[in-house]
Amino acid sequence: MLNVTDLFAGYGESTVITGLELELDTGQIVTILGRNGIGKTTLVKTLAGMINAQRGRIAFEGQDITNASPPRRARLGIGYVPQGREIFAKLTVRENLLVGVHARRLPVSLVDETLEYFPTLRPKLKDLGGSLSGGQQQLLALARALAVQPKLLLLDEPSEGIQPSSLDDIYQLLMRAKQRSGLSILLVEQNLDFAGALADRAFVMDHGRIAREVDHTKLLSNADLEHEYLGADDDVTLSDPFGR
């Protein structure tokens, strides 16, 4: 459903993504691993339309969206959960969920449908987005993206700064969304355990392109891989992200 060919993108004069190729099928969860600053976020932002592609082609469900505006990509079914969540802090939780629904003139009932999967948000509907904890904000960012029932979800480091218990919730939610509606997910992660548990395929990114595919089943708690793919220091060991 998503085809990226020979993509170049970056900020201003500088190019961060250099000739990236990527393919993602319907209902698939693909994860992209790589060290900090390698261009993972730039890739996701380019796919969401926040950064213009300098060269190459992005196709979504057969349509060329290389130069499509962010709202148009949203209408086509691309959802985005940014790094750092970017909740509307002064909007209530309910209003946060309504933005995408209203923007696309979808029925308001979608908010209630979404909340069935996010029971912890329900008692907080009237609270301001900014008053939520980090984990709750991550759930809200996810709910906000899922409320409009996207076909493809772009997820930028959802595990960052999240308690293990919240991360477990997010894992369950994404798996359910995938099974329920055939949602495809492009997941950019540094947490190998989380990525490994979710992904159908895993790629390592380096020098602005996909360096190679790795066996996603071998990502779980593998310190060697962590060192190799993420450039983590040897003395850094990630604890079990699910706290089990």
Place this chain on the structure above:
Amino acid sequence: MDEIVVIGLSVLTSVAILLLTSLGLAVVFGLMRIVNMAHGEFLMIGAFTTTVAVRSLELPIWLAILCAPIVCGFVGALVELAFIRPLYGRRLVDTLLATFALSLILYQVAINIFGTAPPGIGTPSGWIEIGRYTVSYYSLFLPVAALVITALLYVLFKFTRYGLLARAAAHNPDMASVLGVEVRRVNLVTFALGCALAGLGGGLLSPMVAVSPGVGQTYIGQAFMTVITGGPAFLLGTLSASVLLGGISNIVSQLFTTLWGLTALLVTAIVLVRLLPNGISGSWSRQL
């Protein structure tokens, strides 16, 4: 006793005038972070629209006042497309300079069309007697109109689709855009709305003041002070600032002279912004 009632009503009228002349500026600054230096000229266009509609088209005054926001909203939309849109994402000072230039152009155009002292229209008749004093109905109507307009704006921004999208776009335009909000379209509506509000303010003031090309400049300084003092909650903050600044300046005006009243307004605003750099609503969690 009569005197106190009359002074109280006069304070109310002052507060209303301040609120009516500030709301458009507050909406545009609060939601778009654009300092519209041409705000005063939109007040002026609104005032002229009303006087022309009454004198040349012989429309009833109420209908003539309603023409003002329509004309100004339309002009505002054109201004957004031509002057403001190319400057999004640039520094605050860029839009400030562009709208300042626009204000000079509009002022000169008005002089060319209407001259410096065009004929005005009368205040709608009718007054009530309070002891030895008479108060015109119209000066009582202004506070009611100002409150109703503020309430309608609150409803618009709190409960409508456009209102939510405008607040989201103001808060984080990139994120709003990724969620499907056509931020440019929303900004066009917001700017036009701000200009329409300025026009409505000008229309409502036109029966009470001498409408000339410079009429907007009489109010713009106070309007800026009110919006800045009001802070980020652009509706209730501006309302609070109008009550405070309008109240103080009116009382000082009555005790001394109008000039001292204006001085008191500026001094209060300066002291307040010094004490509360983010304005009266700076520490409020609300957005409106």
